[in-house]
Amino acid sequence: MTIAYSTLPDLILEPLVRNALTEDLGQYGDVTTRSVIPEDTEYQARINARASGIVSGMQIASIAFRLVDPTLQIETKLSDGSACDPGDTLMTISGKAASVLMAERVALNFAGRLSGIASLTARFVAETKGTKTRVTCTRKTTPGLRIVEKQAVLHGGGFNHRFGLSDAILIKDNHIAAAGGVKAVLERARTVASHMMRVEIEVDTLSQLEDVLSTKGADVVLLDNMDTPTLAQAVNMVGDQLTTEASGNMTLDRIAEVAATGVDYISSGALTHSAQTLDLGLDF
Template sequence: MTQAFAMRVPNLVLEPMVRGALLEDMGAYGDATTRAVVPAGTRWRAEMRARQAGRISGMAIAALAFRLVDPDLVVSTIVEDGQACEAGMTVMAIEGDAASILMGERVALNFAGRMSGIATQTAAFVGEAAGTQARITCTRKTTPGLRIAEKLAVLHGGGFNHRYSLSDAILIKDNHIAAAGGVRAVLQAVKSGASHMMAVEIEVDTLDQLAEVLDEGGAHNVLLDNMETATLSEAVRLVDGRMKTEASGNMRLERIAEVAATGVDYISVGALTHSVGVLDLGLDFS
């Protein structure tokens, strides 16, 4: 999925995820606090503000959360998904029924805060690869049920997406190779049985395995797993443009610049989604 396409995910696709989060938060009887203390018909304006600098993501999903609670709420996005923000900036304004705003507040902030945290971290990794051909990509190490939101956030941070699901492409990993009987055996199986429309990537962790892949053929991409930087450079030299190269494993922020300089095409980073903090956003009535 390309960045341009993914950034246009329709509400029809996003709505079940957001609706599920709202139902989880509402519980069996809705917002007991708001029902008890906010007079019916009270109208207000609320502002979502960034409490720290970063890259914004999740505004479209936050807006959807408010509108699912109450279609009459007027939601104005001030900082769009993918844009930078400074601490103290208002990123969204919501006007209308106060009770509706309060009922949508936490779900909207949960999505926007986590997604902005992912976008901010992704932007930092992308910055380290600047000036090279390497693209920073995420993985399937996402929060169950939130994959589409978290992968959107990677795009908003300037990164790219790996597979969305197991059905998107063939990715042959070490356990597949072991179960199939080796590198040659697994590639021969793919060549004889896979659809011609399905991209094939194979993981290797040694140059000897890479040599087997190059000799046998049948893969479009090779994943160079947990290799030292010098070994990555040699792997790129051996591939010599015959397939796309992806570096993976132990991809810390401080290592990205040297890995990107080896000439790899992609650097996949699980940490973009599996171990990231939220960007601190808050909602205040004004």
């Protein structure tokens, strides 16, 4: 599994934030603020939590305020990866009121979305307590925001799967069908995979798993859409020959029993595609 950094250089994240600000400010900027707030008005604002969860997106929020106005004074009170409760202050921003208002929505959109992902991930991870199983995300991310959504998974205590199609070989059912079977697809994958690239193959039956184990060539086997008893049998069959990953219908209420099978990883697209935004607000 590919591991990302929980903190990235601002230079990498700035284009995402700049695009979001451009989308929000449009051609004419914040016409409401320009109309009603005197230019020299200054305030201190706070990003406050209105629900309990895990914080993510503070780095992004800080970038949003600084891009609008580098003179703003920003202090992060709860860093990414911290737990928060209703009423907690995550960040203070001091300076021109107009600048704060221009960046407010973009900062909150990122922070709320990413904190929601981190919070849901933390709930999944809690269900694996006492086992060796690690929880990972998938490629089911918002287009253009994968890097920060995968960061949020790390802030919630999870791990990252591959980032894209280019950093690992993951052979799925359609690849197997098009290539002519498990043996053919594994042999072809191994002819092109460098010694630095791992090969993972998806199976959804014990018969397919037997083919993978007898053929060799895989490093990881993805046990897809198996019920828990079948999954436990599959993990037992694999033993220590391959790394095991369970995926498909990995809902929060099922994670504990899946982890109890001894599987190495549980991957869930829900971490990024179904997380509810954490309720955050900006108060003057």
